[in-house]
């Protein structure tokens with residue numbers, strides 16, 4: 341293929357980008373996105389603070405705009421994210437006990453129902469583990485206890501039984517304490533029939549990241565019977581940037597259950613990072629990193 345999307349599609353994979361709907365009106369942004377990618381994810385528009393600004397009052401305007409834009413161009417949509425410790429609306433942050441549980445379950449039902457049939461996968465739970473493999477002490481963990489992740493997956497499955505349900509995190513780019521804790525959770529979920537279909541590897545990394553066990557790590561999760569996805573890829577600038585993009589892409593291509601790659605933005609000028617980590621520069625010119633990915637797909 342001659343684009344990221346068409347090349348990925350040749351092996352049945354997708355190649356996506358995180359999108360801020362506010363930039364869709366900029367021609368360079370929209371044209372690059374439509375020409376090169378075959379999947380999108382909302383950078384912020386489907387998060388809890390955006391979709392439920394007041395308890396039980398949902399606002400799907402940003403997410404719906406992205407879904408229609410993508411559908412009109414034949415692109416797929418990933419859902420990100422139903423439950424996370426960050427970007428919670430203010431009203432949810434102070435809830436305790438059963439009130440927080442009900443708020444979480446009601447949020448999952450409201451959002452996943454609304455996007456049923458429109459998103460192919462959901463990051464049901466985002467970033468629930470620490471580097472040492474312990475649970476992050478978020479309000480969810482402290483108020484609801486260890487079972488909250490399972491509760492979230494069961495609620496998402498009830499609301500949208502056909503979407504692929506993922507656990508998503510960062511710092512899981514090697515076989516380490518954090519990725520092993522997540523691995524053990526997924527193994528437990530699979531053995532007990534808790535509905536989980538995929539694991540997302542955010543892959544926010546440095547140009548000289550040590551990726552010696554990256555592929556083996558993806559493979560050990562796939563061997564549990566879940567799909568794996570690279571969900572938020574970006575690589576800091578530096579001499580190794582292009583090669584590192586190639587290594588990550590090759591790893592996904594080598595793992596049969598790695599279903600696709602999403603980069604966390606279209607252009608360096610709108611990246612959440614300040615170290616030019618994406619495939620297109622501020623003028624929408626293809627970088628070396630772009631060519632490295634295309635060659636690996």
Ligand code: XIL
Nearest residue numbers: 383384420421466510542572604612
């Ligand atoms: C980031 C967005 O890119 C920013 O615009 C926002 O201000 C903060 O969140 N992990 C995730 C993403 O799962 O949702 C985060 O996105 C980046 C880190």
